Amino acid sequence: MTGTALLVMDVQNGIVERIAAGAPPLLEALGRAITGARTADVPVVYVRVAFRPGAPEISPRNKAFAAAAASGAMPIDDASTEVHAAVAPEPGEVLVTKKRVSAFAGSDLDVVLRALDVDTLVLTGIATSGVVLSTLRMAADLDYELTVLRDACADGDEDVHRVLMDKVFPRQAAVMPTDQWMAQLPRDPQGR
Secondary structure: OOOEEEEEEOOEHHHHHHHHHHHHHHHHHHHHHHHHHHHOOOOEEEEEEOEOOOOOOOOOOOHHHHHHHHHOOOEOOOHHHOEOHHHOOOOOOEEEEEOOOOOOOOOOHHHHHHHOOOOEEEEEEEOHHHHHHHHHHHHHHOOOEEEEEEEEEEOOOHHHHHHHHHHHHHHOOEEEOHHHHHHHOOOOOOOO
16 A cells, blocks of 8 residues: 555544534444554554644635634644544654645645655545545546445435445545455455
8 A cells, every 4th residue: 555645634633523423333433444554554644633722724705614714713833733642643643734624635645645745535534525525536637546434424414425425436446345346455464
């Protein structure tokens, strides 16, 4: 899996709280994917959304983030923007901070991926209709090969999640469950 990276996107405390009922299965699938990636020496890159104090990055014209700016939500040094403890980065793993919905917008993600010589992305995160969709579209335009882990993504609207996974994403990515992706990973020397 040389050239592959697993992206864990927006799985931060303040966002996980919003999908409370779906969090345990999502976090379990993410945990398996992260463990599998680490075992196979696939880099795990974390992406979060957070803003400077006062959110000067947010235009009042940005419908998605203007309310967050007005309420002071998602400050960069707040616990709500930390990666959830169940899937937290290990020392040395990259944490990218973005300023918009796509993991590429307002971040150095593309620079990091190119430095790691990554040409294939495995996408996970919250929300399927937000960061996963936006990142998939941008990554496809940047010519990355793409896989989306169906059970390692979540959305507040299950119907939207299903339509994206079944009808939209397959046009640009392989869509599969975490266990199927993990079965494709090379095993470590101990056969784990």
